[in-house]
Amino acid sequence: MTAVPDPLARSAPAGGDAPPASGRALAGLRERKKQRTRTALVDAALDLFLDRGYDATTIDEIVAAVEVSQRTFFRYFATKEDVVAGFLGEFDAVMAEALAARPPGERPFTALLESLRAVLWTIAESGEHEAERFRRVRQVIERTPALAAAEMARFRASEERLAGIVARREGVDSDTDLRPRVIVAFYAAASRIAFEDCARREIDDPAVIAARVEGAVALAGRTLRDWI
Numbered sequence: 001m002t003a004v005p006d007p008l009a010r011s012a013p014a015g016g017d018a019p020p021a022s023g024r025a026l027a028g029l030r031e032r033k034k035q036r037t038r039t040a041l042v043d044a045a046l047d048l049f050l051d052r053g054y055d056a057t058t059i060d061e062i063v064a065a066v067e068v069s070q071r072t073f074f075r076y077f078a079t080k081e082d083v084v085a086g087f088l089g090e091f092d093a094v095m096a097e098a099l100a101a102r103p104p105g106e107r108p109f110t111a112l113l114e115s116l117r118a119v120l121w122t123i124a125e126s127g128e129h130e131a132e133r134f135r136r137v138r139q140v141i142e143r144t145p146a147l148a149a150a151e152m153a154r155f156r157a158s159e160e161r162l163a164g165i166v167a168r169r170e171g172v173d174s175d176t177d178l179r180p181r182v183i184v185a186f187y188a189a190a191s192r193i194a195f196e197d198c199a200r201r202e203i204d205d206p207a208v209i210a211a212r213v214e215g216a217v218a219l220a221g222r223t224l225r226d227w228i
Contacts, residue, residue: 038076040066045083046136054080054144084147085154087137092158095119099165108166108180109221112187116217120210131206138209142199159188190220 044065048057059080063073077083098115106114123134141147163184167174174180194216198209 037066037068037072041068041073041076042083042087042133045080046133046140049140049144050136054140054147081147081150084137084140085150087133088151088154091119091123092154092161094122095158096161096165099162102169104169108170108183109187109224111166111169112162112184113214113217113221116187116191117214120213123206123210134206135204138195138199138204155188155192159184162187186220186224187217190217
């Protein structure tokens with residue numbers, strides 16, 4: 001008796017792992033739609049935060065502006081604060097990945113500076129809309145004491161992550177050797193001072209901020225060599 005070919009087996013890809021091209025296209029379409037929805041929520045929230053104030057804005061108002069449900073909002077953000085913190089957290093992740101990828105043997109402070117340079121110029125060159133989004137996020141934080149406090153907590157978490165990467169690169173234990181934390185603290189202090197100086201001078205152009213932050217961190221490196 002001649003076997004009847006299984007139509008499902010006939011449509012399976014040769015490797016058995018990769019989905020059909022139509023499946024990949026559909027998955028890509030869904031991912032792009034999710035990203036558009038997330039970006040729309042961020043932009044609507046920033047509009048409201050800057051117009052009405054962060055504390056006075058509700059999640060109901062954000063979702064109404066985008067014409068989605070609260071359930072949709074909570075698919076992307078755990079809280080209203082996460083709209084802002086999550087945006088900046090993405091850059092923290094890029095910084096950590098850039099540091100981990102720096103050449104072996106590169107001095108820790110140089111590796112931190114080069115990683116920061118890559119992240120800052122990525123923001124500055126990411127296109128007008130993304131650069132403007134970054135600028136508005138900074139404005140919201142500077143106008144909102146609660147978010148400024150949360151920003152400090154985010155900085156501390158990022159510093160711990162970077163110190164762990166430095167420790168692994170240098171082959172030391174960050175629990176017993178304080179040098180990774182010390183060098184990251186110098187780097188982080190310099191970058192915070194530059195951001196605060198830009199806020200004080202009302203500088204909000206991402207390219208200018210990038211140059212000033214990069215310059216402040218480079219200055220910290222020279223100060224370490226010259227003053228200690």
